[in-house]
Amino acid sequence: xxxxxxxxxxxxxxxxxxxxxxxxxxxxxxxxxxxxxxxxxxxxxxxxxxxxxxxxxxxxxxxxxxxxxxxxxxxxxxxxxxxxxxxxxxxxxxxxxxxxxxxxxxxxxxxxxxxxxxxxxxxxxxxxxxxxxxxxxxxxxxxxxxxxxxxxxxxxxxxxxxxxxxxxxxxxxxxxxxxxxxxxxxxxxxxxxxxxxxxxxxxxxxxxxxxxxxxxxxxxxxxxxxxxxxxxxxxxxxxxxxxxxxxxxxxxxxxxxxxxxxxxxxxxxxxxxxxxxxxxxxxxxxxxxxxxxxxxxxxxxxxxxxxxxxxxxxxxxxxxxxxxxxxxxxxxxxxxxxxxxxxxxxxxxxxxxxxxxxxxxxxxxxxxxxxxxxxxxxxxxxxxxxxxxxxxxxxxxxxxxxxxxxxxxxxxxxxxxxxxxxxxxxxxxxxxxxxxxxxxxxxxxxxxxxxxx
Numbered sequence: 001x002x003x004x005x006x007x008x009x010x011x012x013x014x015x016x017x018x019x020x021x022x023x024x025x026x027x028x029x030x031x032x033x034x035x036x037x038x039x040x041x042x043x044x045x046x047x048x049x050x051x052x053x054x055x056x057x058x059x060x061x062x063x064x065x066x067x068x069x070x071x072x073x074x075x076x077x078x079x080x081x082x083x084x085x086x087x088x089x090x091x092x093x094x095x096x097x098x099x100x101x102x103x104x105x106x107x108x109x110x111x112x113x114x115x116x117x118x119x120x121x122x123x124x125x126x127x128x129x130x131x132x133x134x135x136x137x138x139x140x141x142x143x144x145x146x147x148x149x150x151x152x153x154x155x156x157x158x159x160x161x162x163x164x165x166x167x168x169x170x171x172x173x174x175x176x177x178x179x180x181x182x183x184x185x186x187x188x189x190x191x192x193x194x195x196x197x198x199x200x201x202x203x204x205x206x207x208x209x210x211x212x213x214x215x216x217x218x219x220x221x222x223x224x225x226x227x228x229x230x231x232x233x234x235x236x237x238x239x240x241x242x243x244x245x246x247x248x249x250x251x252x253x254x255x256x257x258x259x260x261x262x263x264x265x266x267x268x269x270x271x272x273x274x275x276x277x278x279x280x281x282x283x284x285x286x287x288x289x290x291x292x293x294x295x296x297x298x299x300x301x302x303x304x305x306x307x308x309x310x311x312x313x314x315x316x317x318x319x320x321x322x323x324x325x326x327x328x329x330x331x332x333x334x335x336x337x338x339x340x341x342x343x344x345x346x347x348x349x350x351x352x353x354x355x356x357x358x359x360x361x362x363x364x365x366x367x368x369x370x371x372x373x374x375x376x377x378x379x380x381x382x383x384x385x386x387x388x389x390x391x392x393x394x395x396x397x398x399x400x401x402x403x404x405x406x407x408x409x410x411x412x413x414x415x416x417x418x419x420x421x422x423x424x425x426x427x428x429x430x431x432x433x434x435x436x437x438x439x440x441x442x443x444x445x446x447x448x449x450x451x452x453x
Contacts, residue, residue, distance in 0.1 A: 005047040007058030011040035011102055014060050018105070018151040021447055024132060027145035029065050029123040030072065031105040036060065039102040053100030055234075056214055059207075060152040061096055064143050065106040065122070066113055066189040067156055067198065069093055076189040077111040077120025080309070080316040090187025091222070092156060092198050092215040099214040104152050108142030111321050113163060113191045114302060115139060115378050116385040121318050125372060128171060129445035130411050134369040137167030137385065143201050144171040149447055154202040154211050160191045161298055162365075162389030164199040165401040169364035169414020172403045172443055174208050174431060175201040179421045180396035181226030183212075184219035192301035193224060195294075195393050204441050205402065205431030209233055212424060228422055236425045237432045242276030244430065245357040252287040253362035253388050264405030264413040265363045268434065272361070275433055280357055286346050290391040293339035295383070297394075299328030300336055320378045327379065343394050350395045354420035359430060362388050364401040364414030392418045400427045403440035412443075 015033055022028050043058035063069055066076040068086035070093075075081040089097065096103065108123030110116065118126040118141025126141040128134040129149040136145045140157025144167035147155050157164040159177040168175030177199045185196050200211035213234055218227040248269065254262060273279050302325050303310060306317070310329075314322045353360070365385050374381065392399045397418055404415035415434075419426050435441050 005044060007040040007043035007047070007102070008037065010058070011036055011060055011104070014150060014152055015104065017149065018146070021129070021149050022151065024127065025129055025145055025149055025447065026108050026124045026126045027142045027149060027151060028062060028105040029075065029108050029142070032103060036102050036104045043100060043102065055099050055210055056096065057100035059101045059154055059210070060104045061101045061211070062105050062107045062143060062146045062152045062155040063093060063103060064109050064140050064155070064157045066109060066158060067093065068187040069103060069106065072106060074189060075122045076113060077109045077122050078317060079121040082122065091184045091219050093187070095215050107140070107146050107155055110139035110141065111318050112306070113139040113158060113160065113189070114321050114325055116166060116382040117372060117378065118142060118167070119318070127372070128369050129447040130172065131369065133371055134411065135170065135372050137170040137365070137369065139163040140201065141167045144168050144173055144175065147173045147201055147203060148445055150444070154200060154207055156198055156215070157201050158185070158188060158196060158198050159393070160195050161294060161393045162386045164201060165364050165389050165399055165414070165416060166385055168201055168401040170369040170412060172412030172440070172445065173201055173203050174205050174400065174402055174441060175199060176208050176212055176400045176424065176427065177393070177398060178212065178216060178424055179398045181224055182228070182398070182422065182424065183216050184222040184225050186219055186222040190305055192298045194301065195298060205400070205428055205435055206237060209237055209428040209432070212428070231425050233425045233428060236429050239429050240275065241272060241430050241433045244277045244359060245280050246272055246277045247282035247353065247357035247360045248279050249284045249287065249360060249362060250281055251284050253284070256387065257363050257366040258368060260407040261363050261366060261368060261413050265415050268404040268415045269361055271434060271437060275437060282353060282357060282360070284353065286349050287391045289342065290346050290394045291387065293342040294390040294394040296331045296335050297339045299325065300331040301328070303328030323377065324379045324382070346391070347395050350397060350420070358419065358426060360418040362416045364388060364416040368407045368409060368411040368413065388416060397421055398424045398427055400431055402431050402434060403443070404438070405440055406443070
């Protein structure tokens with residue numbers, strides 16, 4: 001977390017990193033240099049007077065460009081939203097500022113949060129700092145890259161079906177998808193309101209926990225927000241994992257996984273066992289079919305949000321996004337009803353599962369980051385990337401991706417932990433235990449040497 005008293009120096013170094021690397025990585029759509037430095041100096045003045053500005057005192061944070069920052073455009077990466085200037089901060093941004101965070105810029109993303117490659121008409125192709133010819137994952141690619149490349153300490157992304165967890169995995173950082181309804185989504189551009197949630201990204205689970213503790217909580221003006229008491233998240237971080245039961249799924253999650261990815265994740269599972277957790281084989285027979293139903297719901301919801309533009313001005317959206325999104329028009333009412341029914345049954349299955357285990361462990365994504373030009377269309381590429389993340393999203397449960405190794409190509413591998421509803425503190429506690437014992441969250445991509453702080 002931030003160290004009071006050195007905010008200006010740290011912020012200046014991170015902004016310098018952004019100036020050096022952003023032209024090639026396209027992680028940030030806009031950089032708030034003067035505003036960020038003013039906030040950092042204010043944090044240092046407060047520290048000199050013996051005052052802390054809050055739990056995120058001086059922490060630099062980027063904001064995905066589908067989340068409102070007052071006075072700045074919220075484009076969601078779409079050209080037709082370039083003039084969409086926010087009149088006020090989204091509640092999550094208000095909470096960051098109130099906690100002493102410094103907002104450094106808006107992060108690039110997959111256009112309209114609809115894809116795994118994180119290309120947008122506004123920000124261009126965001127690139128993976130570990131290998132710039134590879135995708136950064138999506139849709140919160142710029143959020144994860146800005147953290148991984150050293151442009152900021154934390155970031156806010158959004159996750160409909162994997163958009164925080166996937167880029168966290170592919171860029172070697174830590175990202176949390178909260179329980180649906182835990183963090184207000186008001187003030188963000190929707191994709192599928194029944195599945196969208198904002199979540200934090202940082203290098204460490206401890207910093208993710210600090211951001212989550214600030215942004216979580218009921219918002220009576222948000223129709224998806226749920227009024228559930230917030231526990232003491234930070235007070236549980238050092239309790240370890242001894243005695244926790246960790247479910248190892250027999251079906252779906254370890255299928256179609258590249259050997260290097262599977263090996264890294266299994267090594268991580270053995271590390272949890274060494275730390276005192278108990279590995280338990282579990283059945284999750286509904287997980288594979290969950291992906292199809294989640295796909296139908298998200299596609300139909302996206303077409304509902306953008307119906308007029310898709311039908312009357314499709315040229316204002318990037319062609320690959322239009323091609324993928326239009327699949328939602330073919331989803332029938334019966335298919336949507338089937339998806340709702342399946343989601344209810346899947347949540348019942350998850351309730352039974354988490355009565356027997358505390359955590360579910362899997363690869364976040366089955367492959368290392370593929371090349372940007374891999375011969376697959378956006379639909380195929382995103383379906384493959386989200387293989388292990390859609391099921392949890394359909395269930396509305398919290399999930400977190402942790403770095404757990406590198407492939408022989410030197411690319412990060414992500415470990416996914418999922419838990420029952422509202423048990424984010426357990427995920428964060430497990431993440432901190434794993435990261436105290438392993439170095440992977442501390443590894444830096446090769447581009448870091450080009451000027452990161």
